[in-house]
Structure formats: structure tokens, C-alpha cells
Amino acid sequence: MDTPHQFDLTGIEPTTEDLKLPPLKIGDMVIDPPILQAPMAGFTNYAFRQIVRGYGGAGLLATEMVNARGFHWLDEHEAEFPDRLWGVEDEARPLAVQIWDNQPEVMAKVGRRLVEEFKVSVVDINFGCPVKQVTEKAHSGSYLLRVPERMGQIISKLVEACAPTPVTAKIRLGCSMDSINANDIAQVVEQSGAAALTVHGRVAAQFFKGEADWERISEIKSHLKKIPLIGNGDLDSAEKVYRAFRNFDVDGVMIARACLGRPWLFAQAAAAIAGKPIPPEPTLVEQRDCMLKHYDLVVQRFGESKGTLLMRKFACCYAQGKSGARHFRKHVANVATPQEFYEVVEKHFPIETPAPA
Template structure:
């Protein structure tokens, strides 16, 4: 990986530095949050990011509330996506999704009290068909701010002192930009913060995140903080997001899959410190093999390797030859094959 930002400060010394973010009783410091990402932000990834430092609030992948209730009912243990959450350090946000206030309230209460999550986050942004159109959840609910308000109110009641947040998009499509109404409904119902991904659901991940719109939502809320999300890839972009758009916090997703050490560099930039070098190829290799080890221990060699492919593809991006690497890694079925391909991509002598 090319060294993109070696030994520099990316912040303007005259820019006011953002203070810690308060989400209810939880202090998020620095005010830089991990985006929940299905298939990625599992315990192993959260631990990795914690080791590098700089993330104020790690998050789980989205957990299906109904699924948790059913697994419980049939005595099938607990969802894989809750791996590690009982014992890992806090703060930690656990994200859940559904459209039924009672189910969400029941699961949120358990997540808050039995699992002791620091924050319960409600997903109102997922554009995937299975969640949105089919399950009438996630971004599907953005068309109905009142319903979101009712859901949040029930969940807030169930969670007691544990803060409840909502993650939303700008609306379902360009002609249905409901985010201001939705954010106000979340605020009115007792939500503790709202995170806005600056795209519509229809956009999925195309185009660019609209930070002007995120800023407008911030200006329409009276009490609760707004966390901006979308396309932040460098420490400088984060520093600019705080100063230009007045958000209270930022959330980082895809860029920190390719570079899990990005949070620590952002933290340095926000504090006006010198940003260190990117990890060497050898260090990046160690990151990948360390993750492989954790995944294999948890899921066994076959599944562990399969689950690691997507993460390796992300981490392997950004240097020539990525296409061949991806093809090779996606064919790896054994731990030995996986390790060999990673060793070739991340040689120790450079």
C-alpha cells in the first residue's frame, strides 16, 4: 500500500478542535464512531480497531431483533453477530433492526440490560431489499417519520438509562427526502443522537454523500447531537467535516476496512498531532493473519477462511495487483492457501 499521508499533520492549527461527543450518559471520545457493517464489524474487527486506537464508539453489525427472539424461543443460542459483546471493553453500540415496536423494545431491553451495551442503535437506513422492501424495515421506514417516532419512544422506554440512537439516510429517494422529519421524530421520542448517512436509500452507495444536507439536519435539531456519515476517507476529510458542516461526531465505514488504523490517524489529526506512517506491508500482513487466526478459532477453518475473504479483499486494496489478489483469495479454501496468498501480497522485506 502506498504511503499516502506520512508524517504530516492534516489539521489546520487554527481550526477549532471538536470536543468529545455525549450520547446520553456515554462519552464518545474522540467523537469518531465505527459504522456498523454487516459481515465486517464483528468482535475480531472491533478488537483490531481497539488495538490501533482512535475510535470513540465501536459498533456491532446489525442484529435482526426478530431472529434473536426466535432463536431464544427455540433454544438455539444467540445470534452470531453478538459474538464477544458480553466481555469486550466498553463503550460499545449494538445495532438492531425490525419494524415492530414491541419486538424491538424487548430485544433492546435485553441488549441494554442483559448484555450491558453502552448504546442501542436502531437501523432505519439499510437499503437492502430483504431488509427494506421485504421486511419493511431499515430504510423502508423513512417514509413514515411518525412510525419511527413511535418505535423510538417504545425502545427508549425499554432501555431506561441506556441511550438509544437512530441511524438513517436522507430519505428513500430524491423525491422523498424525509430525514429532517425523521430526525425530529427521533429527537421528540427521546432518542439520544441521530447518525445520518448522506445518501438516499435508492442511491445505495452510488454518487457522493451530501454533507450540505447533513448540515441542514443538524440545524433543525434542538437537543440531540448529529453524527455525519459518508465517504470520509482521510483525516483531513474528517477535520473538514467538523469545521465545514458543524456535525457533533462523524462515523467511518468502508475506509476503515481498507485501513483499520485510520481511526488512530484521525484522532491524531483532530488533536493537531503529527500523523505517523502507514503500517508497513509486514505489519499489514500480521493484521490479516491475526484476524484469520481469531476467525478460525471462532468459526473453524472452512468457514473462517470464507468469512475472511471479504476482509482480505478490503485490506488488500489500494496497491497494484489487487485484482489478481482478490481472485486468488476468493478461491482459497484452506488456511494454508489463504496464508500463502497473503504472504505473497504482503511480503515481509518491504
């Protein structure tokens, strides 16, 4: 197995040079800064996106991925829209909605509805999800990397249905290490009319293990004639974002899991690539207050009971990497009411940096 290119930050001082990056254009839309928030199922809902917007730095935000067939069924039966579209109609723009399925006609109908009724800025297609429920059961997500012609059909139908709203695609390098085909897939994506391509630098079989291969992401650029390439994978610091732009042939980057407990990461990354001082991490008290604001937004939408249950995983993200995080996670994983949540946060959320040994 090839060894993926690692991020070596030795000698890099990202605050000393404005990279003077050319504008990232998706269709006629300029994404500034060229830093995108990844769509993540179960996490990037309206509440999270509002927290990110509060800090700034993300040029394009995205919803959780939406099951196109499920959306279509709800629409036909005049049921409520999926929770994953919570807030989309009234939210600030630009905003991307990511959808997935393997049926071109269904995808096209849903895409058109998103454009006409929800006025979304971008319709993104998920060709990268490695989860078995999506791949093996639904033959969608990264499974479709095995069937480039079907990918082309889906993209073409969506481009036609959504025009003039741009359609983009997100892929992985391939299904497995012995079937890496991202260079060929990139050409299919472009020739089918997509306005941009995002590549996660792992194969589907890796899920999120190992390290993203930015060399292979960068190689894809030479196989594209006009649409931008957006790199994704392991961007967990402003320094790594800076290095991705400086050392690899990408037009934009997408930040994923690292931002879940650090929504201020986008602002830090935007400062780095502009040659400005990187804002410091918020204090632990400020981070706790950010989490509580996030909790309030979730409860407003889903009610106290469901909102508290949903917030457990977010609370764990906010504590990640801090002294005492395991202790906090143990307690917050069992909360069921607002009173219990606030008590656990008050008693166990780490708000003091331990003194040096």
C-alpha cells in the same frame, strides 16, 4: 438532481490546528474522540472490532446490525444467540449494538435483553439500510423513512425499555432524491426520545453510489434542539474527517467502509482533529501482519473451514488500493483451508511499493 457537496481538501493542513471540539455526549456517556465506527453487516464482528481497538482512535464501536425478530425467535426457542453478538458480553466498553425490524414490541423486548444481559452501552436502530431484503421484504431499514409515525413508535418503545441506556438512530437523507425528508425525520427521532442521530449523506436509492451530501447533513443540525448530530459518508482519510468537523455543523462523525482494510484510520483521524501529526500508514508488511492477526481471531471463533471462507472478503479489503490487489483477490477468493490462505498471502499479498516509473 442536486449536486452533493464534495470534499475539497485544497489548502487544508489538518496537523496545524487543534479543533478543540466540544465533548460528544450520547445520554450521559462521553464519546472521546467523537469518531464512531459504523455498524456494517458481514464485517464489524468481534474480530474486526478487536483489531480497531488495538490501533485506538474510535470513540464508540458497533456490532453488525442484528435482526431483532430473528434474535427474539432464537431467544424464545432457547437457541444460541446470533453470531453477530459474538464477543459482546465480555468486550471492552463503550459498545453499541445496532438492531433492525419494524415491530415496536419486538424491538423493545430485544433492546431490553441487550441492556439487561449484555450490558451494552448504546442500542442503535437501523433506519438506513437500503438492501431490498431489509426494505422491500421486511419493510424495515430505510423503508421506514416513509413511515415516520412508525419510526416514532419504535424509538419510544425502545427508549422506555432500555432506560437508562441511551437509544440512538441511524438514517439516510430519504428514500429517493425526490423524497428527502431527513429534517422532518430528525425531529421525530428527537421528540421520540433518542439520544443521538446519525445521518448517512445519501438517499437509499443511491446505495453507495455518488457522493455523500455533507451540506444536507449539516442542515439537519438546525432542526435538532438538544441531541447530537453525527455525520456519515465518504470519510476515507484523516483529512476528510478533519474537514467534516471544521466545515460542517456536526457533533461527531462515523467512519464506515474505508476502515475495513484500514483499521488504523481511526487513530489517524483522531490525531488530525487534535492538531497532532497524523500517524503514517503502516508498512505493507505491517498491514499484512495485521490481516493475519485478524484471520487468527476469525478462525478461533468459526474454525478453520468457515473462518477461512469468511476471511476472503476481509483479505480483499486489506489489499484494496495496492499495486497487485487484483491479482491477490483473484487467488484469495478461492482459498478454502488455512494452508491455502497462508500460501496465497505469502506469494501474492503486495508487500513492496513499486518503484517510480
